[in-house]
Structure formats: structure tokens, C-alpha cells
Amino acid sequence: xxxxxxxxxxxxxxxxxxxxxxxxxxxxxxxxxxxxxxxxxxxxxxxxxxxxxxxxxxxxxxxxxxxxxxxxxxxxxxxxxxxxxxxxxxxxxxxxxxxxxxxxxxxxxxxxxxxxxxxxxxxxxxxxxxxxxxxxxxxxxxxxxxxxxxxxxxxxxxxxxxxxxxxxxxxxxxxxxxxxxxxxxxxxxxxxxxxxxxxxxxxxxxxxxxxxxxxxxxxxxxxxxxxxxxxxxxxxxxxxxxxxxxxxxxxxxxxxxxxxxxxxxxxxxxxxxxxxxxxxxxxxxxxxxxxxxxxxxxxxxxxxxxxxxxxxxxx
Numbered sequence: 001x002x003x004x005x006x007x008x009x010x011x012x013x014x015x016x017x018x019x020x021x022x023x024x025x026x027x028x029x030x031x032x033x034x035x036x037x038x039x040x041x042x043x044x045x046x047x048x049x050x051x052x053x054x055x056x057x058x059x060x061x062x063x064x065x066x067x068x069x070x071x072x073x074x075x076x077x078x079x080x081x082x083x084x085x086x087x088x089x090x091x092x093x094x095x096x097x098x099x100x101x102x103x104x105x106x107x108x109x110x111x112x113x114x115x116x117x118x119x120x121x122x123x124x125x126x127x128x129x130x131x132x133x134x135x136x137x138x139x140x141x142x143x144x145x146x147x148x149x150x151x152x153x154x155x156x157x158x159x160x161x162x163x164x165x166x167x168x169x170x171x172x173x174x175x176x177x178x179x180x181x182x183x184x185x186x187x188x189x190x191x192x193x194x195x196x197x198x199x200x201x202x203x204x205x206x207x208x209x210x211x212x213x214x215x216x217x218x219x220x221x222x223x224x225x226x227x228x229x230x231x232x233x234x235x236x237x238x239x240x241x242x243x244x245x246x247x248x249x250x251x252x253x254x255x256x257x258x259x260x261x262x263x264x265x266x267x268x269x270x271x272x273x274x275x276x277x278x279x280x281x282x283x284x285x286x287x288x289x290x291x292x293x294x295x296x297x298x299x300x301x302x303x304x305x306x307x308x309x310x311x312x313x314x315x
Contacts, residue, residue, distance in 0.1 A: 006299040007274045009038035011285035016057030017049030024061050030289040032071055034296045040283045042080035042125055043110050053088025059113035067115045081106040082125035098128035100139045107148050122149035123181055126156045126200055137165040144175035153179035156200035159208040180209055184222035186269045187250055189241035196239035214278045222273055225282040231265040246315055253314045257307050267298035272311055275303055
């Protein structure tokens, strides 16, 4: 049974940098034509791939595409603040953070690049320990009051932070954070090993974050759901943190079901994330229309109950 829209967000991290503008626009066109709705970006994408050492390229490409296609009413925009360097190549020592003045300036800059009056979901990109939780909750809640963001979310924040922020928002009858964006996939790293390429200490999705989402009605979004292609490309080895016995067992079951359903392992992973309770929206970055079509197909697919049982219970 297919949904009207794919249950995913299009990841646009490399649009306008590693992925040329023309190629980025081709993917955006195809996504819209395939019924895609959510587009995920950030004001810092992609400072590490830019000659300037600063971000904004992805939002700029998306904004110009939206203007040219007249497609703003057909999509929902998700962008973030907090991780943009304050000087070229300054991450992680010099980042903008989540101070009120910074956030208020950053969202307006993002809206200008995106060529829109508001975004549908605005994320605090990473924790800023210099700001009290209550201040951050108020800063983001006021963006909803001002009509600059429809909803607000927390990315790469610990579960306790989300709970504390929303208690404060509830006490003030203010807009609360309604979504969590964290790293999640089918394979999981050892908890005591640093994951190569993961810059955020609170970036991994946990049992606690899933429990909070289920109990309090928060949406869960997952980045790096396909582990940068490792499910299909043996030449891209998994980070060392994933080298443990549980990985081998899960991969064996995953590949077995991929063969039985005539799908790619990565497609099974995306369908499985959608099928979790609560459901998880995968943020999928692609570099071609063909990859996009496979992802859309996967997020419209309902896995058999037997597959869910085996995939979820293997050690």
C-alpha cells in the first residue's frame, strides 16, 4: 500500500558545493515530481565544502529553485541555526550558537536565502551550553509567535534538554519543540566508541529519545540513515565503532530480506525506519535522480510483518 507522499525528507547538505547547482536543481525537480514534500537544509551547509569556509550555499540553491518553480506552497522547508562558523573554517571552536540575537538574525538571513517569509520547521542545530535552556526555549518559541517558523525542533541535543525546554514552554503557554533530529540507522555503534565523522556528542538517537518522542508526541527525524552508502558499497567500510558481533548478525538478516523482497539493503533500512513506533522520518541525501527514485520507492513501501519481526529482534 503506497502513501500519497514519500515518508522522508530530502537532505540537501551538499547542494551548491559538492553537488553543482544544476545537478541539485535536477534532484529538486525530480523530488517535487515524485510527490516529495519535506526539504531539509541548514544555514551552515556546507561551509566545509565551500571556498569561503562559510555556509549558506544550500539554502541559496533551494531558494532560487523555489522562486523559479513557484513551488513554495508544494513543499515544506526545514532549516537550522547554531553550527555556522563565526569565521571561515572556524568549526567547531568558533560557532554562532543559540543566543537570542544570533538566532533572530540567522532565521532572517535563512529566509532571505530561501526566498520565503517563513519556514515550516526551524531547528536548533547543536547544543549551546552557554545559553540557559529556558532562554533557548523562549527564543525559539518567539519565532513561532512572530510567524517566522511554523514549528521548532532540536537537533543533536540530549533528551533531558528537550524535556526541560518543553516544560518551560508549557509553563509559559508558548510553542514547544515538537521534533527531534538525531543520527539513526539500522546498524548501531558501540556506545563507548567515538563514531568517525560524528561531530556532535549528543547526536545519536537513543532509547530515551524514542521514549520521550512516544510519550510526548514529538516527531523523530534521522540523519545519516544509510551510513553514507556503506550498506551497498563494500569499498566504503563502516566506521570502527560499528565493528562488533551485532553488526554481522543484523547485516545478514538485512541482506536476506533485501534478496527476498528484490530490494536494495538501503531501501529496506528506509522502510524499516518508517515502520518504527514512533515512526522515524529519514533524511536522505542523494547525488542522482536514480538514487532519489529508489529512496522514494522505499519510503512508500510497507514491510511484511515477518520482516519487521526478524529485522527488529536480531541481536
